[in-house]
Amino acid sequence: MEHIGLQSKRRDVNKYYVVLNYMQGDSNDDKKHIPDDVDGTVYRVEVYADSVMNAITRGVEIVTHARAEIMADYITNNPLTEGKDVFTRDEIDAIYQTAVEIGLFQSWLAIQPTGIQCNRVDDEDILIDMTVENVFHHTSHIGDDAEDFLKEQDNDNA
Secondary structure: OOOOOOOOOOOOOOOEEEEEEEOOOOOOOOOOOOOOOEEEEEEEEEEOOOOOOHHHHHHHHHHHHHHHHOOOOOOOOOOOHHHOOOOHHHHHHHHHHHHHHOHHHHHHHOOOOOEEEEEEHHHHHHHHHHHHHHHHHHHHHHHHHHHHHHHHHHHHHH
């Protein structure tokens, strides 16, 4: 048997911000648990990684763990437990079985983020400036775009 020893080069790690947005009513249509009076949830995670992709992977993993911790409290958040401080084992089992039957755990953990953003902390200020400039650029053309659209509508109706 042949044994081959390999070694990777050490990679430098950088601090990243990974932002995951879970917005009510997005095209994923999997955020039904978010109350109607809440637009969504935004998680901002500080991650040390050697690349943007690894930072995103780690950030998603951290948010999934945080959501699992929230889900672990499904009993006290259940409407059937309102006003009760003590539960029998049978009551806990019934609440658990109901949660399994309705797919609570899968739907809570399997939701897809509406958007993911990631950047090195050192680049955040220049990225904000670039985003603001981009928004101003697009908004400065709204009048021209609307005028062009209306001209096309007039041509189509003629």
